[in-house]
Amino acid sequence: MLTLPVLLLNRHFAPVSVATVRRAVVLLFSDAAHAVDSGETYDFQSWLTQPVRSEDDGLPIVGGEVRVPRVLHLLRYDRAPRVAVRLTRRNLMIRDGFQCQYCGRSPTQRDLNVDHVVPRSRGGLDSWENLVVSCRTCNLRKGRRTPTEAGMALLSVPHRPRWTTATQIRLITREPFAEWHPFLQAG
Numbered sequence: 001m002l003t004l005p006v007l008l009l010n011r012h013f014a015p016v017s018v019a020t021v022r023r024a025v026v027l028l029f030s031d032a033a034h035a036v037d038s039g040e041t042y043d044f045q046s047w048l049t050q051p052v053r054s055e056d057d058g059l060p061i062v063g064g065e066v067r068v069p070r071v072l073h074l075l076r077y078d079r080a081p082r083v084a085v086r087l088t089r090r091n092l093m094i095r096d097g098f099q100c101q102y103c104g105r106s107p108t109q110r111d112l113n114v115d116h117v118v119p120r121s122r123g124g125l126d127s128w129e130n131l132v133v134s135c136r137t138c139n140l141r142k143g144r145r146t147p148t149e150a151g152m153a154l155l156s157v158p159h160r161p162r163w164t165t166a167t168q169i170r171l172i173t174r175e176p177f178a179e180w181h182p183f184l185q186a187g
């Protein structure tokens with residue numbers, strides 16, 4: 001319960017990150033943030049009076065339960081951080097749409113590899129520009145050759161993704177709460 005995700009919005013109601021309920025409660029209690037629900041904001045005291053409905057999660061407190069907030073409005077935070085997208089296998093898969101960048105097929109994830117365009121043995125780097133998603137078949141066929149040597153063209157030029165904070169939050173959270181949708185739509 002304390003590790004459920006809570007969406008954090010900056011002073012201008014733009015998404016900045018995701019926190020745990022544990023941290024959200026501290027922010028709410030210390031009046032650094034207000035809870036957001038259906039277009040209304042609530043400070044800690046008024047949030048305590050909100051009922052815990054069947055669709056909510058409840059946090060046990062002395063004398064009862066408090067509704068777990070899904071979205072918090074940070075009252076004094078007005079930056080809009082643009083976090084660098086981490087170079088991971090999953091983010092590469094998302095960037096390339098789970099599609100082999102040589103033949104265009106979309107096999108199951110198990111049959112997808114991450115391919116060094118310029119092979120590591122030839123000085124190719126672990127970078128957004130040198131890594132693409134490839135199916136096993138193309139990976140084997142290409143071997144330790146460059147695409148040109150192998151006569152295999154790339155579907156697109158690989159690059160660092162330019163995802164907004166909202167997009168990143170959508171991508172890293174498998175099942176965002178419905179309450180998050182209005183704030184994640186832009187961007």
Ligand SMILES: [Zn+2]
Nearest residue numbers: 100103135138
């Ligand atoms: Zn392929």
